Amino acid sequence: MAGRLLARGMIAGLLAACLAFLFARVFGEPQVNLSIAFETARDAAAGMAAEPEIVSRSVQASFGLFTAAALYGAAYGGIFAIVFALAYGRVGRISPRALALLLAGAGFLTFVLIPDLKYPPNPPAVGQEGTIGLRTATYFEMIVLSLCVMGLSILVGRRLTQRFGQWNGTLCGVGLFVVLTALVQGGLPDINEVPADFPAIVLWRFREAAIGMQIVLWGALGLIFGPLAAAVLTPSVAGRHRAG
Amino acid sequence: MSYGFSSPVPASAAMPDAIPLRALLPWAVFGLVLSMVLLYFVGAEQGATALVSGHAVHEFVHDGRHLLGFPCH
Secondary structure, X not given: OHHHHHHHHHHHHXXXXXXXXXXHHHHHHHHHHHHHHHHHHHHHHOOOOXXXXXXXXHHHHHHHHHHHHHHHHHHHHHHHHHHHHHHOOOOOOOOHHHHHHHHHHHHHHHHHHHHHHHOOOOOOOOOOHHHHHHHHHHHHHHHHHHHHHHHHHHHHHHHHHHHHOHHHHHHHXXXXXXXXHHHHHHHOOOOOOOOOOOOHHHHHHHHXXXXXXXXXXXXXXXXXXXXXXXXXXXXXXXXXXXXX | OOOOOOOOOOHHHOOOOXXXXXXXXXXXXXXXXXXXXXXXXXXXXXXXXXXXXXXXHHHHOHHHHHHOOOOOO
């Protein structure tokens, strides 16, 4: 059962990644190209030689982007399926499709939106080479802490719901989530490496595209995985009857 | 409109059976390790750390790494 859900989660992630790739190709790539043009012009003005092209731009923007999206989609599809398998039957009377959509929303919030509010996606030309270690470490720390905050808020919220009722318990859980998120984000170091003359509109459009790509990915993941999981979990739908 | 013999109450109305933790655990470990490896190659290989020398992996997934929100360069 769990193995089949895991496989279906990764397949749903791959399919969702195809849609996310199309979105990124249309809305993200123009901003990446503008950023690279800015970088090239800046380097030329400083008298630096152009960076050698190891992988051509057209490959980066097609096969490279697709591969990255596919691996990312399959990976989060797998994690998503494991969380789904753990939650199903333990979070109340909810259909597989509704649970999948709910968890996709929670996944987007936990793995994307909360980390990105602290460390937003940056286009090429933004970010100094010397700080890549610090930036990578803080970014992954932010994701882990975001996951901890979400998990803790859900556990506390559920406990309080049993004692003080649905409305009050949920409000307390959400309140705890907001406070802990603010503390975590305030505690991690700020990083701002945007060049002073980098066009603000390109930065904004790039980040819109990056977040939009994730909304497409997680939305599609939830919507595609739901029916796939329902077929495994409710055998009567598929014409099979099993005890237990 | 005709109804079959199945119960008119949708399946979601009853608390569904949970998957036992013991059955879930090995798949969870396998899935998490696999996912971490995939995310590492998309998000961090040949950036902060490198298992494969050179820049080919980094350059190939370059646009995806930027657009998916990972730190790059």
